[in-house]
Amino acid sequence: MSDGRTAQDAAPKISVRGLHKSFGSKVVLDGLDIDCGVGESLVIIGGSGTGKSVLIKCILGLLHPESGSIRIDGVETVGMKRAGRTALMSKFGMLFQGAALFDSLRVWENVAFGLIQGRGMERAGAKTIALEKLASVGLGPEVGELRPAELSGGMQKRVALARAIAAEPEIIFFDEPTTGLDPIMADVINDLIIKCVREVGATAVSITHDMVSARKIGDRIAMLHKGKIVWRGPAGEIDASGNPFVDQFVHGRAEGPIQMEVRAV
Amino acid sequence: MTGFLASVGATFLGFLATTGRLAGFALMGLAGIFSPPFYPRLILRQIVYMGYYSLPVVGLTALFTGMVLALQSYTGFSRFNAESAVATVVVLSVTRELGPVIAGLMVAGRVGAAMAAEIGTMRVTDQIDALSTLSTDPYRYLVLPRLLAGLITMPLLVVVADIIGVFGGYLVSTYKLGFNVESYLVSTSQHLETSDVVSGLIKAGVFGFIVALMGCYHGYQSRGGAEGVGQATTYAVVSASILILVTDYLLTAALFGG
Numbered sequence: 001m002s003d004g005r006t007a008q009d010a011a012p013k014i015s016v017r018g019l020h021k022s023f024g025s026k027v028v029l030d031g032l033d034i035d036c037g038v039g040e041s042l043v044i045i046g047g048s049g050t051g052k053s054v055l056i057k058c059i060l061g062l063l064h065p066e067s068g069s070i071r072i073d074g075v076e077t078v079g080m081k082r083a084g085r086t087a088l089m090s091k092f093g094m095l096f097q098g099a100a101l102f103d104s105l106r107v108w109e110n111v112a113f114g115l116i117q118g119r120g121m122e123r124a125g126a127k128t129i130a131l132e133k134l135a136s137v138g139l140g141p142e143v144g145e146l147r148p149a150e151l152s153g154g155m156q157k158r159v160a161l162a163r164a165i166a167a168e169p170e171i172i173f174f175d176e177p178t179t180g181l182d183p184i185m186a187d188v189i190n191d192l193i194i195k196c197v198r199e200v201g202a203t204a205v206s207i208t209h210d211m212v213s214a215r216k217i218g219d220r221i222a223m224l225h226k227g228k229i230v231w232r233g234p235a236g237e238i239d240a241s242g243n244p245f246v247d248q249f250v251h252g253r254a255e256g257p258i259q260m261e262v263r264a265v
Numbered sequence: 266m267t268g269f270l271a272s273v274g275a276t277f278l279g280f281l282a283t284t285g286r287l288a289g290f291a292l293m294g295l296a297g298i299f300s301p302p303f304y305p306r307l308i309l310r311q312i313v314y315m316g317y318y319s320l321p322v323v324g325l326t327a328l329f330t331g332m333v334l335a336l337q338s339y340t341g342f343s344r345f346n347a348e349s350a351v352a353t354v355v356v357l358s359v360t361r362e363l364g365p366v367i368a369g370l371m372v373a374g375r376v377g378a379a380m381a382a383e384i385g386t387m388r389v390t391d392q393i394d395a396l397s398t399l400s401t402d403p404y405r406y407l408v409l410p411r412l413l414a415g416l417i418t419m420p421l422l423v424v425v426a427d428i429i430g431v432f433g434g435y436l437v438s439t440y441k442l443g444f445n446v447e448s449y450l451v452s453t454s455q456h457l458e459t460s461d462v463v464s465g466l467i468k469a470g471v472f473g474f475i476v477a478l479m480g481c482y483h484g485y486q487s488r489g490g491a492e493g494v495g496q497a498t499t500y501a502v503v504s505a506s507i508l509i510l511v512t513d514y515l516l517t518a519a520l521f522g523g
Contacts, residue, residue, distance in 0.1 A: 062394050086400055094398040100391035118400030163399075 011074065013038045013171060013203045014059060019068035021054055028054045029065065030227030041197060041204040043218030043235070045211070045249060047258060050224045052207035053097075056173050059205070060092060061085050072171070090118060093169035093202070097176040099160040101148035107159050108134065108144030114167040133162040136199070137192050154185040158192065165196045172197060174206035178213045190216045211250055214238070223249065225258060290482050294412045297405055304410050311414030315376045315473075316422055322375055323368045327426035330363050331355060331433025339442050351444070352452035355434035360457065360465045361521075364427040365419075366513055369472035372419065373505035377480035380411055381501035384484025385494035393485075408481045412474060419473025420466040427465065464520045471516065472509050479505035 012035035021029040028051040036042040046052050057063040059070055061077060070077045077088060093114075101110050109116075111133055112126035121129075131141050137158040148156060157177065164172055177193060178186035190213050197204045197217075208214050214221055215235055222232040223246050231243040238250060248256030338354045384407055387393050396403040431453065438444040480501045487497035 057394070060394075060398060062397055082402075086402065089398060089400040092398055094395070096391045096395060098390055100395040102392055102395070103386075113401070114399035117406070167399075 011038070012036060012071075013040070013073060014205065015069070015071040015074075016055075016059070017069040017071075019055070019058060019065050019070065021051070021058060021063065021065045027227055029058070029068075031068070032224070032228055034222055034229055034232070036203055036205055039201065039203055041194075041206070041217055041219045043206045043208060043214040043221045044224055045208060045214055045221060046224035047249070047260070048209070051227055052224055053175055055224070056094075056175060056205065056207060060094065060173065061088070090167065091170045093164035093167065093172040095157070095160045095164045095172070095174045095177055097179055099148070099153075099156040101156060101159060101163070103148055105147075106144065107139075107146050107148065107151070110148065110159060111144075111162045111166050113163065119167065130162070130166060133166045134159070136165075136196065137162045138188075154181055154188070157181065157185075157189055161189070161192055161196060165200050165202075168200050169202060171203045171205065172200070174204065174208075174217075176208055176210075177206060177217075178208065178210045183212075186210065186213060187216075189213075193217050211238075286486070287478075287482055290408075290485070291478055293404060294408060294478065297409045298413060302405060304406060307406070307410035308413050308417075311410050312418050315372065315411075315414050315477075316418035319368075319372055319375055319418075319422060320425060322371050323422050323426050324429045326367050326371050327359070327364060327430040328433040330367050331359055331430035331435075332437045334358055334363065334430075335434035335437040335442065339438070348442075348444075349448075349452065351438055351442075352434070352449050353456040355438070356431050356453045356457050357461055359430035359434070360427050360461045362465070362513075362517070364423050364430055365465045365468040365472055366509065367430075368419065368423050368426045368469065369476065369509040369513075370506055372422065372473070373476045373479070373502055373509065377476045377501045377505045378498045380477065380480030381484040381487070381497045382494055384408075384481055385487035385497040388485060388487050389490050389493060408485065411477045411481050415473035415475075415477030416470050417473075419469040419476070423465055423469035427462065464516075467520070468513060468516050471512055475508050475512065476505045479508065 014034075014036040016032060016034045019029045019032040020027075032051075032055065034042075034044075044052050044055065054063060058065045059072075059077075061080065065078060068078065072088065072091065077085075080088065101107075102113065105113070108127055108130040111130035112121075112123070115121040115126040115129060116123060127144075131144055134141070134144055139155065139158055139162070143151070143155070143159075148159065151159065161177075164174075174193060177189050181189060193204070193206075194217055204217070206214075206217055215238065218235040220232060221235050221238050222229050223243070224230070225245050230245045231241055233241060238246065241247065244257045248258050254260070334355050335351055338351050339348060342348050342350050342354075384393075387407070393403045393407070396406055435449060435453070438449055439446050483497040483501040483504070484494075487493040
């Protein structure tokens with residue numbers, strides 16, 4: 001993928017400033033700042049419940065932050081009206097943690113959904129593209145006729161990846177792309193993510209706990225803790241970050257500055 | 266005492282907040298009916314699911330309701346030598362009241378629950394968020410076709426329920442209670458007015474909207490995995506059933522209250 005620093009130095013594709021989001025009294029994002037350059041692959045790591053998914057959902061407009069700014073290509077998106085938001089969505093692709101495939105539709109219809117419903121494409125043309133995208137993630141046309149419930153977890157992730165790239169979006173979000181997969185399938189998904197993002201020429205933002213995946217798919221890595229970015233840098237420097245939060249997380253140690261909230265039963 | 270008052274206040278505020286959210290949800294639906302995009306395929310699919318597949322359960326309930334009604338009214342009226350009123354009572358009760366209410370309650374149990382479960386599952390598995398990321402308004406795609414289907418399908422179902430219900434009364438009256446076939450049919454048609462049927466169909470349209478609204482609203486608001494979906498399903502059926510009975514009284518008072 002592209003050089004992280006160069007992409008970062010140019011006008012950012014995504015720019016987040018001072019983002020605050022709470023649920024009741026629980027503060028999830030606490031004045032978060034982060035940028036992602038054009039064509040860059042940014043990976044956000046952090047413990048469970050630190051707000052990684054909330055950040056992505058705020059950028060996508062699925063959650064509304066209390067304050068702060070989110071700019072996509074320099075355009076402010078916080079408080080954007082519905083029509084503008086729908087147009088903006090055509091720039092995005094998203095691979096959800098649980099794949100989020102539509103149970104009632106066949107696999108090819110899932111992949112072609114954004115083309116048919118979002119862009120008004122004819123079903124026949126959309127099906128051709130869907131089958132091409134399925135082939136690019138290593139799935140044959142016969143899979144296209146199946147229902148999502150008939151697929152394994154790894155195949156569902158691949159279909160979700162094909163759906164995320166089908167409309168050739170400018171920005172693709174990956175939410176825990178390798179969670180729940182065996183190491184080999186996780187590596188297959190990582191390779192497919194790199195290949196697909198390159199083919200589409202998209203900017204990628206991923207969130208993960210999986211450090212193997214983070215190192216492989218990321219140009220830059222940022223660590224989120226208690227609603228703030230506590231470290232950011234090139235993926236190659238993660239092991240020598242000198243940051244105690246990053247060190248504890250990367251090495252998976254229970255002792256360190258990150259204290260897990262464990263309540264006595 | 267303070268704790269009790271705080272609890273009552275919190276419950277009341279929660280009720281107001283839910284009512285507000287529900288009203289907003291319903292208004293969005295009513296406004297959306299008149300503006301594109303429409304999804305005719307989805308509307309048709311919902312009409313078939315809500316109407317065609319509900320026919321056996323609605324038909325069977327209507328049949329036995331009409332039969333019981335004939336038996337009960339015969340028992341009552343025979344005490345005043347007014348057996349001849351049975352046909353009229355059956356046809357008026359079924360078309361004005363029992364047809365729409367029975368069909369509404371049965372559809373609330375069958376379709377409202379299924380809507381809440383389907384949309385609720387889509388909510389907790391991120392499928393609704395996935396719709397948004399694919400440039401599709403989930404409300405228009407999931408909710409509007411169901412609301413429209415409810416509005417269109419219930420009157421059609423009630424027409425069928427009315428016919429079967431009256432037929433049930435006819436069967437019991439003529440085969441069990443010994444009524445003359447011709448005079449029973451004459452009594453049935455003689456006292457039935459268009460307004461009786463139309464008022465029932467108006468109720469049916471409203472009940473269909475309520476069933477779909479409750480199913481979609483509770484499904485859309487569900488949180489927290491399987492337990493949340495289960496709760497949404499229960500709330501959808503209970504709230505739709507209660508609202509059907511309350512609205513039935515209000516509509517009856519408005520249409521026939523004089």
